[in-house]
Amino acid sequence: ELAMAREVVPWVAIGYVFWALYNSAQIPLLLAKRTLPLVGINALALAFSVALNLFLIPRFGTVGAAATTLITFGALSASV
Secondary structure, X not given: OHHHHHHHHHHHHHHHHHHHHHHHHOHHHHHOOOOHHXXXXXXXXXXXXXXXXXXXXXXXXXXXXXXXXXXHHHHHHHHO
């Protein structure tokens, strides 16, 4: 439904801006072959995302899932 898309797309789109920043920020680690820290960062992001989804989806539905995308990718981009 178009109305639902209007609510969700901005959250997801901004989240993917953060995802792109995260991917760009890890280039030096990839070039230096120092990727081990990324394992821990991504494991923490996974746990954070699952917990946030469990909290937000029952309260806000699809908007909660979209907000989780933005928040998780924002945390990832801040971590590198």
